[in-house]
Amino acid sequence: MAYLPWRDIELPEIDLVSLAFDSPYSWANDATILHVDAADETNYINKSQARTIIKRLAYVLRHRFNVGSGALYQDVVTCFASNQILLPTVFFGIIAAGGVYSAASSSLTPFELSRQLKTSKSNLIIASKDSLEVALKSAKECGIPLDSVLVLDSARHQRSLRDTVQPERNYLQATNELNWARPTDLDTLEKKPICLMFSSGTTGPPKGVMLSHKNIVAQSLTWQATLRDSLNTAKVAKTGKDPKNFKYGIVAHLPAAHVAGSQGYFMNGMMAGGATFWMTKFVLADFLHYTKKYRPTHMLSVPSIYLQIINSPDVTDHFHSLVHAQVGAAPMGPGLQKLGQEKIGCYLNQSYGLTETSASLTMTPWYHNDTTGGVGALLPNSRLRIVNDNLEDVVEGQEGEFLIKGPIVTQGYYNNPEATAATFTLDGWLRTGDIGLRRDGLFYIVDRKKELIKYKGLQIAPAELEAYLLSHESILDAAVIGVEDPKVERNEVPRAYIVRKGDKKSRLITEQEVKDYVKKNLAAHKQLRGGVVFVDNIPKSSSGKILRRELRDHAKNEKPQVRLSKL
Structure with a gap:
């Protein structure tokens, strides 16, 4: 059984640039200020x-x-x-x-x-x-x-x-x-890539997700439809904000190299007819200053930034202009969600999506106050199934893997037919690797079938870290898992399990040396904040696949002062 959205919309056969700059679909006119340097509004x-x-x-x-x-x-x-x-x-x-x-x-x-x-x-x-x-x-x-x-x-x-x-x-x-x-032919609009967004996979380095005209056009128009529905619904009044006076504005503080940033900052302002105020990089004090100065009506961020806002004593009325706030990139626990909503003074709702779905797949309507941890309802024109390991649909309320179809779904990975084939079922459903359920009309993410680690909304592929660690002259074998971050709710940090080589020099390698080796060539979010544990062997199946569940079980049961020596 495929779950359906609350409605579908008609999607034009149009290229992305024409949609934005030469069509009635964009709410921005030629005089609309689209992009502002937050440090200099002139x-x-x-x-x-x-x-x-x-x-x-x-x-x-x-x-x-x-x-x-x-x-x-x-x-x-x-x-x-x-x-x-x-x-x-x-x-x-x-x-x-x-x-x-x-x-x-x-x-x-x-x-x-x-x-x-x-x-x-x-x-x-x-x-x-x-x-x-x-x-x-x-x-x-x-x-x-x-x-x-x-x-x-x-x-x-x-x-x-x-x-x-x-x-x-x-x-x-x-x-x-x-x-x-x-271009006007459907083959070009639907299948030719116009954008590559790199997303970490579970079997190696990041892969280029191919997004087409149709993918980004569909994402832009379904987001706009959700905005229109939300503003036209009388229930918006329950937020205490007046939708009749709504003027879109957002402070851009997330990296635009990720799909949520690119869609949120390149397209959404164009479709909503409002301004995006650009920060070069996120600094909380600057973000608070710009939010109070420019009075944005919408906010899109990640759980770690909302946590900084919640814990900051400097936050007073900085966010009172917001009509709606949205959190994505990683799940946010209900407790943190409620605290964030109280602090910013408007509904804070979760959304869910992947690079492979051109950004959001589900979203909570702006007028709906949900703090149960749900990730919202399905956006227009998409279809979702929840299946077991045999790809059989489960009954509502049971957990299973999310499968997706729709115009926002990628054609696959750039020059990587093997990865593309592994990601889609034979009948064309995208396997998200996320485990969730549906309850009372909303979807919930409960686990990840994928082995990706999510650190502050950024993806880390264990296989990438493992491959790099194995290039060290003193490391015989390695496995990486995500462990609970004690500082941020529902956030993960990478931990490496290392088997040293048998020579004298290798046996002396320390945790700090391993961390420094990773620091030398890999990005900041991929650092081994969860520590390094030296073990005698890495648990593996008969086919040689790392048994990460065993490592996770040991991590959960391990006392902080105890180093794992044998598995």
């Missing part, structure tokens, strides 16, 4: 200005770097930049040129960025000043010419995309424009 971009920048960027990409010149949506451009107001124009500009936008987190190390560049076969990098050093190192490693590393800058009213070899050359000063590609 530094902004309206819809008309954004359209011009996109066309100029598309011309440069096509005629200087040959993006889209051979065929549409084959040339990948990697954007390795921190948050700024020009970032959305880069997203649209790459797609307008007929290229594929590939997002890379600005927290990546040279090792990690190089791996992503090689996976995506990208030969052009757009970086920000603060990420340039890493970009140049990775370009050298991947054989990318230095004049194919460009620097994006929109601070202090700059509108520049500069050549690193000839920095006096600013490509955005050119006045030539290219009208964006407007």
Whole structure:
């Protein structure tokens, strides 16, 4: 049995750039201010200005770097930049040129960025000043010419995309424009990737999730439909806010390289006709200042940031402008959810989605006060099944794996048919790997069938950490699991179980040395905050698969002062 949403909506056959800049679907008009530098409110971009920048960027990409010149949506451009107001124009500009936008987190190390560049076969990098050093190192490693590393800058009213070899050359000063590609055939709209969002898998390094025009158009319009339904429902009045005076606004503080950030900051303001106030990076004091100053009506964040807000004595009336707050990326416990709602002064509701579903799959309506830990109801046009290990539907109220179908679901992983085949059932349902149930019309996530560790909303693949640890000269075998974070409710931190090699030098390796080795080349969220435990062997099945459940059981039963020596 497939669960249905409360309603479906009609989805147009249209490309993403046209949806945003040349259709009645966008609630923003040409004068609407879309993107504002939170540090300087006079530094902004309206819809008309954004359209011009996109066309100029598309011309440069096509005629200087040959993006889209051979065929549409084959040339990948990697954007390795921190948050700024020009970032959305880069997203649209790459797609307008007929290229594929590939997002890379600005927290990546040279090792990690190089791996992503090689996976995506990208030969052009757009970086920000603060990420340039890493970009140049990775370009050298991947054989990318230095004049194919460009620097994006929109601070202090700059509108520049500069050549690193000839920095006096600013490509955005050119006045030539290219009208964006407007494919109309369904095969291109549905199947060709226009965006690669990298998501950690359970069997190795991060994989490029292919998102098409149809995926992002569907996500944008179903989110907009939910907003419209919420504002048009009389029950909104129970929040104490007046929906008639609603004007969309949000402070962008999450990394835009992740799907929730890109959808939430590139598209949602366009569809809702309001402004996004951009922070370069999250700092609580700055976030509180900007929230009070710009009075946003919507907030999207992760549990760890809500926890900081809850625990901050500086928070008073900073969030009183909010009509609604949303939490995603990781489950939030009911206790923390209630505390957060009390602190910010409006409904705080959970949503659920994956990179593979183009962002949100479920959402709690804005007028619904749910603090039970539910992740909401299914969004329009999607279908969800809950199944057992034999892919048989379970009865309502029983736990099972979530399977998904719908226009927001990816076609698969870039140049990785094996991973794609493993993720979909034979009849085309996406296997989420998440275990949950449905009760009283809402969905609940209770566990993860996947082995991913979620640290503050960021994904960590144990297999990636294990592969890296095994490259150490003193490590014979390794396994990584997530253990409970004592500081943040329902948050996990990675713990490594290590088998040393038998020589004298290897037997002397310490926990700190292992941690330092990880710190050397892997991003901050992948650090071994859960510790290092030296063991005699790693429990494995007869086929050689790590038995992580045994490790988790030992971690739960282990006394803090006891080191595990045998399993």
